[in-house]
Each structure stands twice: as C-alpha cells, then as structure tokens.
Amino acid sequence: MTTEENVTTDPEALRRRATDALLTARRRTTLLTSCVEGPELTAQHSPLMSPLVWDLAHIGNQEEQWLLRAVDGREAMRPEIDPLYDAFEHPRAERPRLPLLAPQEARGYAAEVRGRALDVLEKASFAADGGARLTRSGFAFGMIAQHEQQHDETMLITHQLRTGAPALTAPDPDPLDAPFGGPAEVLVPGGPFTMGTTAEPWALDNERPAHTRHVPAFHIDTTPVTNAAYMEFLADGGYRDERWWAPAGRAMLRDGGIEAPRFWRREGGQWLRRRFGVTEAVPPDEPVLHVSWYEADAYARWAGRRLPTEEEWEKAARFDPVSGRSTRYPWGDADPTPQHANLGQRHLRPAPAGSYPLGESPLGVRQLIGDVWEWTASDFLPYPGFVAYPYREYSEVFFGPDHKVLRGGSFAVDQVVCRGTFRNWDYPIRRQIFAGFRTARDAYPQEAS
Structure with a gap:
C-alpha cells in the first residue's frame, strides 16, 4: 500500500516553502500583537492563557534556540531570558509576575532573531538524504514555523477570552x-x-x-x-x-x-x-x-x-x-x-x-x-x-x-x-x-x- 506519493523533497522548493511559512507566521503574529494597546499585551486575560507579550517573546526565544543556536551554532543572544520563556518552568498563571520583556523590547528581540534566522535559512543545506538531521528537508525551519503558528492560535484564543471592544475583523x-x-x-x-x-x-x-x-x-x-x-x-x-x-x-x-x-x-x-x-x-x-x-x-x-x-x-x-x-x-x-x-x-x-x-x-x-x-x-x-x-x-x-x-x-x-x-x-x-x-x-x- 503506497502513500504520500506527491510529497516534495526538492531542497530549493522546501527552502521557498520554509521562507513563505516563516513570513506568513510572522505577519499573523504581528497582527495579533499590534491590534491592541500595550496594557492589553501585558495583561493576563485568563489564568488559562499567557499574556500576549509572553507568547511574542517565547516565539522569538524558541526560534533563537533552534535556528540560531542548534542549527547555526551561534552564541545565545540573551541567555538570561531563557528561563522566563521556558513553557515547562513557569505555569501560565504565574507568567504575568515574571520580569518579562516589555512589548517594544519583545518586538525588537523577535525581529532581530528573525533577521538572523533568514540568513541561516538562505545558506542551510536542505539535502533530503544527508547533512545534519535538523536541517534535512528543512525540518527545523518547518518546526519553527509550525511552533509560531501554534502560538498564533493560542493568542487568538486569548483574544476570544479578552473583554472589551473587538480588536480583530475578518470577512465571514x-x-x-x-x-x-x-x-x-x-x-x-x-x-x-x-x-x-x-x-x-x-x-x-x-x-x-x-x-x-x-x-x-x-x-x-x-x-x-x-x-x-x-x-x-x-x-x-x-x-x-x-x-x-x-x-x-x-x-x-x-x-x-x-x-x-x-x-x-x-x-x-x-x-x-x-x-x-x-x-x-x-x-x-x-x-x-x-x-x-x-x-x-x-x-x-x-x-x-x-x-x-x-x-x-x-x-x-x-x-x-x-x-x-x-x-x-x-x-x-x-x-x-x-x-x-x-x-x-x-x-x-x-x-x-x-x-x-x-x-x-x-x-x-x-x-x-x-x-x-x-x-x-x-x-x-x-x-x-x-x-x-x-x-x-x-x-x-x-x-x-x-x-x-x-x-x-x-x-x-x-x-x-x-x-x-x-x-x-x-x-x-x-x-x-x-x-x-x-x-x-x-x-x-x-x-x-
């Protein structure tokens, strides 16, 4: 029984797909974190969810850890913030009390990581049958795009839980x-x-x-x-x-x-x-x-x-x-x-x-x-x-x-x-x-x- 006959393994096609996936995710992240004012980003709208600003910096921190450090071997940009954005170290209900990056600082950090990550993406080997396992077929880049989109969905849930005037619109x-x-x-x-x-x-x-x-x-x-x-x-x-x-x-x-x-x-x-x-x-x-x-x-x-x-x-x-x-x-x-x-x-x-x-x-x-x-x-x-x-x-x-x-x-x-x-x-x-x-x-x- 054969399966998945049309899955692409062409390295350049995968590189284009990874670039598009990362850029698409970031456009959505930007929308979800720019449609409300600063206090709405730092507030916890439900004990079930993180403040939106935590998700934003966590997205950048995970991208730094996997694409810059693990794939490219770079030194940590801000090693002191790693524990703040470790999802297993701090339950969601505790995160508003942490010394989190302020909204503008979180945006700058995530943007700087993304710029460096796109440089890594441009030169990475995407060979399907060799090379480092993390970059084989672009896996690490696809994993990070998926991670960001998963947090975008989480942030959309937070928008549904928040009270006040509507901040998002879309056609039916x-x-x-x-x-x-x-x-x-x-x-x-x-x-x-x-x-x-x-x-x-x-x-x-x-x-x-x-x-x-x-x-x-x-x-x-x-x-x-x-x-x-x-x-x-x-x-x-x-x-x-x-x-x-x-x-x-x-x-x-x-x-x-x-x-x-x-x-x-x-x-x-x-x-x-x-x-x-x-x-x-x-x-x-x-x-x-x-x-x-x-x-x-x-x-x-x-x-x-x-x-x-x-x-x-x-x-x-x-x-x-x-x-x-x-x-x-x-x-x-x-x-x-x-x-x-x-x-x-x-x-x-x-x-x-x-x-x-x-x-x-x-x-x-x-x-x-x-x-x-x-x-x-x-x-x-x-x-x-x-x-x-x-x-x-x-x-x-x-x-x-x-x-x-x-x-x-x-x-x-x-x-x-x-x-x-x-x-x-x-x-x-x-x-x-x-x-x-x-x-x-x-x-x-x-x-x-």
Whole structure:
C-alpha cells in the first residue's frame, strides 16, 4: 500500500516553502500583537492563557534556540531570558509576575532573531538524504514555523477570552446557496489503512512512523455537529440528565456551573454567543464550537452514537478506497487552497456545515480539515516505533490518559500546521479552544461486508 506519493523533497522548493511559512507566521503574529494597546499585551486575560507579550517573546526565544543556536551554532543572544520563556518552568498563571520583556523590547528581540534566522535559512543545506538531521528537508525551519503558528492560535484564543471592544475583523465565510442536503452519515469500509507518516518532511514526532491499522467498518457524520443539533440536546435537558455524562464530566458541570457551550447565554428565548468581542445570535448551521470532550461525549451518548476513535477519524480523512492509498489531505496530496478548507484565520468563525465540497474525502466526508478541531474518543498515545525528536517535551511527556486527541484543525490553524496526520491534544475539560466534534457508530455486519 503506497502513500504520500506527491510529497516534495526538492531542497530549493522546501527552502521557498520554509521562507513563505516563516513570513506568513510572522505577519499573523504581528497582527495579533499590534491590534491592541500595550496594557492589553501585558495583561493576563485568563489564568488559562499567557499574556500576549509572553507568547511574542517565547516565539522569538524558541526560534533563537533552534535556528540560531542548534542549527547555526551561534552564541545565545540573551541567555538570561531563557528561563522566563521556558513553557515547562513557569505555569501560565504565574507568567504575568515574571520580569518579562516589555512589548517594544519583545518586538525588537523577535525581529532581530528573525533577521538572523533568514540568513541561516538562505545558506542551510536542505539535502533530503544527508547533512545534519535538523536541517534535512528543512525540518527545523518547518518546526519553527509550525511552533509560531501554534502560538498564533493560542493568542487568538486569548483574544476570544479578552473583554472589551473587538480588536480583530475578518470577512465571514461564504454562505451556502441552500442548506446542505447530503447524507447525514457516511459508511467507512472495514479493513487496513496506513496511519501516520514517514514521508512528510515536516511531520512532528507524534505523527510518525507510518504503520498499518485495521479498522472495522463504521459510520461517521458527514459534517461536524451543528449548533442547531446541539440546541436540541440542550432543549432536551441534556446538561441535567446524568445518564449522558461521565463522572468527571458531571463534576465539571457542577463545579463550573456549566449549562451550555462556553460563551453562550440564553436571553429572551434565544441563544446568544460572544465572539471576539461581538455578541450575536448563535448561527444554527455552523459547527458547534467551544465544547469540552465531556460535552461532546455526552451529546454523542444522547444521540445514540459515540465519538470516533483517532484511527477512525484518520481513515475517514485519508483513505482512498479506489487506490488503497492514504493521502495527505481528504481531497488528495495537494496543499490546501481557500476552496478546500477554512484555515489560517482567514475568517473568525467556522463555515456553515456542508461547505467546501472540493475538500470532501473520497468517501464523501466534509470539513475534516479546518473550521473546528474535532474531539476523538482516543487518549494521546505514541504510535508503534515512536521516537521522540528533537526534544521529549514536544509530545512524549504528554502521552497517557490525561489528554484526549483532537484532529483536523480549526479556522484558527494555518495550513503549515494542518494535514491529515497532524495530532493535537488537550485536557478533556478544555472549552476555550476552537473545538467541536462529529459522531460515529458501528456498522452492522451486513453493511461491513
């Protein structure tokens, strides 16, 4: 079973891709940190998140450590700040009390690092079959571009949590000409498929290596669960009915006084939500957003279904039953375009369920990439043959039952961080992240045959 046939390994193409990815990330970082005044950058808008100025300097510090020091062997520019921007040394709630770089100083530091890093990029060897492992196929540069975009998504979450006037604007996704009229679910045939990747040059350690998984036949929702469908769960008393909730989920509701998705409130017989400083009616046709794993699991139980496993999600997203291949994306191997998926903060909301027919998988499943991260039933665990690289703290320290896997990416994710093999993870109580879900069910024996 062959896979990933069109992954480029041309050194100059990869160098151009790395340059574009780094510049794209920095434009977004600049937008997210220039649209508010200094006090908003240094404030902590939620104990769950860092001050925006911490993220800005952390981005620069990680780039310095990996591209200037590790790749190019340079001396540290500001070794005294390394401990301040070590994500493992200081929990987020403590970071506002640290002697952080002021906004203008953080901007200058990140800009100086970037200028030097682009010089390193220009002369680095990108040989796919030799040279230093960090620069092989441009891995270190791709890793840093992905790291910056991941923090850009984190900063966008902070913008959603902050109060006050809106600071960000973006056009809405195109509306559908008519409500999506396709099938509610799709049958995914049973059998083997290739999960994970070995060929993708910038894939991170937890995506590797490619390996065969055998998955029984199952049905999966054609689109993510919508706000309208979730409102039915609310109207049926779903948050009050203990039958649907895991014990930890019931405790989460009780301790947090939770009665609906985060940022929702009921007013005048209507559900409203706050979205980046704007209060609006909850749009019924959008995928539901800002729900925890426990809420997704409870909805699925109420609906007589379940969350898909991580293996099921990836097979639905990558498996082509005609060729037997696992492709890079649901639509094939080509990189995403705006016609394929809602990515890159191009919009500040999910597109209506059923959008992006060109992004449909060969089996007919839509919006597997972009719009909302999708909770799966699976714990975050290593693949067979996993090797931590280039540092244990990226993935290995998070493996285990405490974290659940999310797949697919959201409107807040850039394409450099979004592919059919990319794995995200978080605690099952998390609600501030741009997460939704779709449901699945087992196939009957006659359907599976």
